[in-house]
Amino acid sequence: MTATATRVLVLNSGSSSLKYQLLDMTDTQSNSGSGAGRLAVGLVERIGEETSRLTHTPLAAGGDKRETEGPIADHEAALKAVGAELAADGLGLDSPELAAIGHRVVHGGLKFTEPTVIDDAVLKEIERLVPVAPLHNPANLTGIRTARALRPDLPQVAVFDTAFHTTMPEHAARYAIDVATADAHRIRRYGFHGTSHAYVSRKTAELLGKDPAEVNVIVLHLGNGASASAVAGGRCVDTSMGLTPLEGLVMGTRSGDIDPAVTFHLKRVAGMSEDEVDVLLNKKSGLVGLCGDNDMREIRRRIDEGDERAALAFDIYIHRLKKYIGAYSAVLGRVDAVAFTAGVGENAAPVREAAVAGLEEMGLAVDASLNAVRSGEPRLISPEYARVAVAVVPTDEELEIAQQTYALVSA
Ligand SMILES: Nc1ncnc2c1ncn2[C@@H]1O[C@H](COP(=O)(O)OP(=O)(O)O)[C@@H](O)[C@H]1O
Numbered sequence: 001m002t003a004t005a006t007r008v009l010v011l012n013s014g015s016s017s018l019k020y021q022l023l024d025m026t027d028t029q030s031n032s033g034s035g036a037g038r039l040a041v042g043l044v045e046r047i048g049e050e051t052s053r054l055t056h057t058p059l060a061a062g063g064d065k066r067e068t069e070g071p072i073a074d075h076e077a078a079l080k081a082v083g084a085e086l087a088a089d090g091l092g093l094d095s096p097e098l099a100a101i102g103h104r105v106v107h108g109g110l111k112f113t114e115p116t117v118i119d120d121a122v123l124k125e126i127e128r129l130v131p132v133a134p135l136h137n138p139a140n141l142t143g144i145r146t147a148r149a150l151r152p153d154l155p156q157v158a159v160f161d162t163a164f165h166t167t168m169p170e171h172a173a174r175y176a177i178d179v180a181t182a183d184a185h186r187i188r189r190y191g192f193h194g195t196s197h198a199y200v201s202r203k204t205a206e207l208l209g210k211d212p213a214e215v216n217v218i219v220l221h222l223g224n225g226a227s228a229s230a231v232a233g234g235r236c237v238d239t240s241m242g243l244t245p246l247e248g249l250v251m252g253t254r255s256g257d258i259d260p261a262v263t264f265h266l267k268r269v270a271g272m273s274e275d276e277v278d279v280l281l282n283k284k285s286g287l288v289g290l291c292g293d294n295d296m297r298e299i300r301r302r303i304d305e306g307d308e309r310a311a312l313a314f315d316i317y318i319h320r321l322k323k324y325i326g327a328y329s330a331v332l333g334r335v336d337a338v339a340f341t342a343g344v345g346e347n348a349a350p351v352r353e354a355a356v357a358g359l360e361e362m363g364l365a366v367d368a369s370l371n372a373v374r375s376g377e378p379r380l381i382s383p384e385y386a387r388v389a390v391a392v393v394p395t396d397e398e399l400e401i402a403q404q405t406y407a408l409v410s411a
C-alpha cells in the first residue's frame, strides 16, 4: 500500500442487491466524528430482474444522485456498472488512491472471528458455508471474485456478520440437540448482522455518555432481514438468528422462529420437496407470506386504509419483537437501553411505539413526539422518567466495514 492510498471501497452484496460506498479514511472534514469521508455511495436493486436500478451519488464531486434503470443480470454485471459510475467521476476502481476493497460476508462459521484478508483458502471456506447462508454467501462470493479480477493487486478484506457473535456463551450458542450430531456437522447458533449490532451497541453507549463496557443494550436490527441481540458490556451474549439467518424475528420474507416439525409436516403431508420448503420459509413467509407485502411503508399504508390482513401481519411482527425484548431483558438482568436500527427500526415510528407499548412495568416507554421526529442522527425517544432508554440509532455497516478493512491493511 502506498502512503497516498487512503480510500476503501465497501461492497455489501445482498441476495438481489449491491450496496456500496467509497470512503476516504483520512478525511476528517466531510464526516465529522467518524474520521472517514464518504466520496460516493450507491445501491443496485433488483439484480437479475428486467427492472434493475442503479442509484449513484458522487458526494465528492458534489454531484447529484443519478439513477439508471434497465436489466442487470447478476452481481458481476452490477459491480462492473458501479465501476463505470465511479469512473465517470474520476473515482474509478483503477485509482492508485484505493487501498483496499472491504466486503461484507454474511457467514464466517466459527473460523473467522476477525476481519480477514481474502486469499484462495478464505474463498474456499466462504464457499463451504454457502449451504448455511444460501441467500447471501453466493452473492458475497461473486462480489469478491469480480473485485479481485478487476484489481488483483489490491487487498480484499472480508468482514463477517457472524464475527461479533462469537462471544456468545455455549448455553446460548448451542441447540438442545444430540451433541455428537451437532459437533459433527457444526450445527450451532452463529448469529448475523454482527457488524451492525457491534456498531449500534457502541453508538448507543456513546449516546448515553457511557463506556460501552458499562452498558447493557438490546439491539433490534429491523431491515428486510431482522435480528435482535443482547449485548452486555460490549459483548454479544445472545442473538436471535441461528445456524442460518432464518431463525428469530418475523422478517420481510422469512418466517423466523417456527416449530421444526412444520417442515416435516410440509414434506410428509403437504408433499413438498426440501427445496420447496426452503423457498417457502426463506422467500415466501414473514410479512410477504402473511399479507403479500414485505415493505413496512406499504403495510402501514394498507393498515391506514383498513386492510385486515396487513393489520394481522403487523401484529404478528410486533408480538414476536416483544417476546424478544422480554427474553433479552431476562438474559441481561439489567437493561440500560433498547436501540432500534436498520430500514424499519430507523424509519417506522409505529413499529417502535407498538413494540414497547404495555412494557411500562419493565421500565420501557416511548414519548410520542420524540418518536415522531425524523432524523439521521442517533436519538432518544423515551420520556425522561423511563428507567430504560429507548433509542433510534442509525446503523452504518459500510463505515464499520471500511474502518475494520483500513485498520487491517494499514497496520
Ligand atoms: N420510511 C420508511 N418507513 C417504514 N419502513 C421503511 C422505510 N424505509 C424503509 N423501510 C423498511 O426498511 C426495509 C429495508 O431495510 P434495510 O435495512 O435497507 O434492509 P436490507 O439491508 O435487508 O435490504 C424495507 O423493506 C422497508 O420495510
Ligand SMILES: CC(=O)OP(=O)(O)O
Pocket: 014, 106, 136, 161, 192, 193, 223, 224, 225, 226, 245
Ligand atoms: C443476514 C441477513 O439477514 O442479512 P440481510 O438483512 O442483509 O438480508
Ligand SMILES: [Mg+2]
Pocket: 223, 224, 342
Ligand atoms: Mg441489511
